Amino acid sequence: MAEHFLTKSPFDRAQCLEYGAGLALESYAALHAALSQRLSPAVADLFAEPLISHGNDAAPGSVSWYTAHEGEGRPLKDLDDTEQARVSAILSRDLRAIRDLLGDAEEGTLVGAALHLAGSHTGDIWVVGGHPVLINWAMLPAGTGRDAASRAAHFAATLGRYLPMTAAPPITEGERSARLEKLAQASAEKPSLPSQSAQAADPGPAQTPSAAAVGGAAGTAPATAATPINAPPAVRRPIGALAWLPLVVLLLLAGAAVIWLLMPGTRIFPVERADIVDDAAAAEATSQINESLETRLAALRAALDGAQCRDDGTLLMPGGRTIEGLLPPVPGNPDDAPGKKAAADPISILPPDPARVQVPDRDPDDPGSTAIDSASLLDMIEARTVMVVARTAEGLSTGTGFFIAPELVVTNLHVVNGAPPGSVHVTSKSLGALQSAQVLKTEGPFTNTGTDFALLRVAGANARHFALLMPTNSLKLQSVIAAGYPGDVLRTDASFAALKSGDARAVPGLTVTDGTVNTEQSLTPGTLAIVHSAPISQGNSGGPLVDMCGRVIGVNTFVVHGNLRNLNFALSTQDLKRFVEGAGVTVDVTSQPCQPQILRPSAPQVASAPAETAPAQAPALPDFGLPDPDGN
Structure with a gap:
């Protein structure tokens, strides 16, 4: 409601x-x-x-x-x-x-x-x-x-x-x-009241003493209700200031209506939409990203110049770690065997395979037999991320959201804005089917407030949920994963087509992209954003930006398209935490730096030289009845 x-x-x-x-x-x-x-x-x-x-x-x-x-x-x-x-x-x-x-x-x-x-x-x-x-x-x-x-x-x-x-x-x-x-x-006593009230309000012509006496003898209103013979003329009271209040209120309302009509985007003038990020902010972000990319380029060049390939096929970077940030395996050590978990550098040359990244995944509502020590980062993200579907007057709107509590989902306001009650739903593989969601609180739009959040309730979901990272140090160059349901991918998704046709159990596939944090930027005095290189597009709005330890570090919200590159923006978890706590919701937070845990890959296959064999004889050509070169 x-x-x-x-x-x-x-x-x-x-x-x-x-x-x-x-x-x-x-x-x-x-x-x-x-x-x-x-x-x-x-x-x-x-x-x-x-x-x-x-x-x-x-x-x-x-x-x-x-x-x-x-x-x-x-x-x-x-x-x-x-x-x-x-x-x-x-x-x-x-x-x-x-x-x-x-x-x-x-x-x-x-x-x-x-x-x-x-x-x-x-x-x-x-x-x-x-x-x-x-x-x-x-x-x-x-x-x-x-x-x-x-x-x-x-x-x-x-x-x-x-x-x-x-x-x-x-x-x-x-x-x-x-x-x-x-x-x-x-x-029951009410019928006698109107006559008394009427007489007191309008006593009629002045009564003589005899008339008053007759009235009293007849049992009508007492003589005190009659107007005295020599009553002084009524004194006209001045109008008090309070009597002018309705007129003042009407004038104020009329003035406010005129101002509203003259505002761009209402009735007289066309809408003049302000850019989410103005030119100055975009230029500053571009400058910071260029600086980040130059640092990244220098690191890649140094890695390329100093990389060494060991006899077992392991490629080592100049720092002595693999391209994923792992220390090389020690021959004969069972703890370094393929499939064993090992600590990795949080800033690696390339983001590790999320299917091999291991993160804690205990069920907070069932710490007993169903609790598991760890799961792959990919499985963790799949279990906590949902597709948001909202039907508005303009048509079907899709976006992404993620669980921050067993029944609570966060997404962007612009994903559900304008959707009437009962027209917002979510779905995912973990939910199994389309489920109704109630909009509990919103904050935005971004152009007015610098934020773009919506809090949804999925009754009875009891889903696993993300923790939010409150970083104490810079996140620059750290590897991240963006998860969502981009529209350009959904266009060719058969499950999405079935969902639109009415199959509530059809669940589109989740799309994940990887990248690194380029910079952290203050878009407004009260808004912090994370600019990253994990590609996102329309439909990713409201989805999580996750680090290699499975913590949400931002909410993907918008893209600024440029001539040479796109800037991918995620709103910070600091702003998200303030928003949900304002709704009386307590979320899991952590400030621990990320120390990724990665399963060691299988040993590379070394190609063996083929065995020497006798040269194969060329097959005989069929006789096409052509003359030989000598003319025969």
């Missing part, structure tokens, strides 16, 4: 109000459905959707709140007076509509519980995109009694300011029934 992360608050079960066999907070789906069907989806969106983490001995419980409204959220109390007045009017209107459901036999007590707020010091009423949003609902402050009197006092200090009520909203069937009885009693 709600897709945009708002804030996070502590969770204390003792503060929560009950409903049915559980907590009212856990019945958000029922509350939202009731308000949507009985009132409107807009009213239902007044309540933020909770994602409850019950906590454990190591970490306290918390609630992450999500809203259907897009934009930055702020507590109502932090807004200026004009905006507070506007939002308060909307909140009062919605609460009045909700009040009519308090007597409902099915949902009345759930709605009543939801109208109690915890009263946190940061504020339980937030504003997102001009809409009021309630958090910490169905809760009471610690120490507040559950009795009607205590709750009535607390309600008057919170939502009662926007919805005055003589009693607290009902949370039990007894309170709901009592409320209905009071309403029925008030309705």
